[in-house]
Amino acid sequence: MQTIGFIGVGALALYTIKGVRSGGYQGPILLSPRNCKNAKHLAKNYDCEVQPDNQSVVANSVHIVIATRPADCLETLACLEFNANQTLISVVAGIGIEQLRSAVPAGLDIVRAMPVSSAEAGASPTLIYPGNAFVSEFFNCCGTSIVTDKEAYFNQGSVLACVYCWFFSLYQELIQATQGPELPAELSVELVMGMAKGAAELALASKDISPAEIASGIATEGTFSKLGLDLLEQQAAFEPWREACKLLQKQLAAND
Ligand SMILES: NC(=O)c1ccc[n+]([C@@H]2O[C@H](COP(=O)([O-])OP(=O)(O)OC[C@H]3O[C@@H](n4cnc5c(N)ncnc54)[C@H](OP(=O)(O)O)[C@@H]3O)[C@@H](O)[C@H]2O)c1
Incomplete structure (x- = not known):
């Protein structure tokens, strides 16, 4: 199974990872080391692996979830090196695809997703833009993926x-x-x-x-x-x- 990595291990990463693991997701999950209390908890109890730094998460993952607070998102992304076959999944509220694109290499696949904390109970209606088979499958493990083909719909x-x-x-x-x-x-x-x-x-x-x-x-x-x-x-x-x-x-x- 393809590896997914999380940059930013706060509340959203915690509830999403707990939710997908409880929902049967078995693929490898890598974590950034900052906020080591959450990262260690997920590593110990939810079969995740903490990486030494953000770049190692990116280098060893096919799908990378950016899950920092909005104010940290673009600066964090701008420090990372991606390769062309990867997908960036942003769960960051209020930052659109064009803004994300300005911080990462041209041609990188970018998907936005908005899981809520009911993911932990396997019941997040997760809005996704644009459609992506892996991303839908991943969030279906913690609720229901709802795909839209318009960013305006995603924002609303x-x-x-x-x-x-x-x-x-x-x-x-x-x-x-x-x-x-x-x-x-x-x-x-x-x-x-x-x-x-x-x-x-x-x-x-x-x-x-x-x-x-x-x-x-x-x-x-x-x-x-x-x-x-x-x-x-x-x-x-x-x-x-x-x-x-x-x-x-x-x-x-x-x-x-
Ligand atoms: N929580 C929700 O219910 C919810 C729902 C939908 C969407 N979202 C979105 O999800 C994102 C994360 O929300 P959250 O509630 O999980 O926030 P959070 O609990 O504050 O977690 C964000 C984490 O990112 C870490 N971080 C900041 N800069 C970093 C960097 N350069 N490298 C690695 N980690 C870094 C922070 O560490 P420090 O604390 O040390 O700064 C913190 O542990 C937000 O953008 C929000 O818009 C959240």
């Missing part, structure tokens, strides 16, 4: 990788709002998560109708669901979510 889709994080805050609000003497915390947690998972699964299975149509089919006149939904809409509860998405969309486009 990256906003949803941040919305993913906001869901946790919403879940926490709902747990706090419903737990108490009438509902123990552990039951509240199980129900909030179960309802969220159930809603997502029904929406995914109902290709012919939109989530809004599912909601209005449940929240019919006289129901408790409608009572609550009407209050949320009267108080413009969804408006800040739209605004937060627009803010990130602008920010990601500005960096691109």
Whole structure:
């Protein structure tokens, strides 16, 4: 199997590698040495090999994942020597293919991917641009690869990788709002998560109708669901979510 190497062994490398190994990925994985606590942990428990420096990762891998923070990405890449048959996989948010290309040799294959931390639970919907068979196969080991052929779609889709994080805050609000003497915390947690998972699964299975149509089919006149939904809409509860998405969309486009 072809070797994949990670430059930058932070949170993303940790959850992605744990996810793909749990999902059955058996190919060799090389790691850069910086952040040696994470690298050693992955080497010991997830069958990875720590290299002496970044260049050794590149020299011994066919696919190289750049997983530093955005501010470190281009400078890190510019210090490395690649060869023509390699693929650079960037998981770095807000840095487009053209910017990446400016830091690496002409002709290098470049793919962007956006795995989220549910990779660790084998459930990351990972957006990929452009399509690449190895990259899709790799991220299918920790969830579902979703390939797009337009970078604009990738950028807009990256906003949803941040919305993913906001869901946790919403879940926490709902747990706090419903737990108490009438509902123990552990039951509240199980129900909030179960309802969220159930809603997502029904929406995914109902290709012919939109989530809004599912909601209005449940929240019919006289129901408790409608009572609550009407209050949320009267108080413009969804408006800040739209605004937060627009803010990130602008920010990601500005960096691109
Ligand atoms: N975490 C997420 O949920 C998530 C989701 C989607 C995409 N992403 C993207 O993934 C990238 C990594 O995110 P992260 O959360 O994993 O960040 P992180 O936890 O801060 O990890 C980045 C790692 O890169 C290391 N690094 C910096 N410069 C380096 C260099 N020249 N050579 C080798 N390693 C270097 C850092 O070391 P030091 O700490 O010593 O600087 C750090 O260990 C970001 O660009 C982000 O946009 C993250």
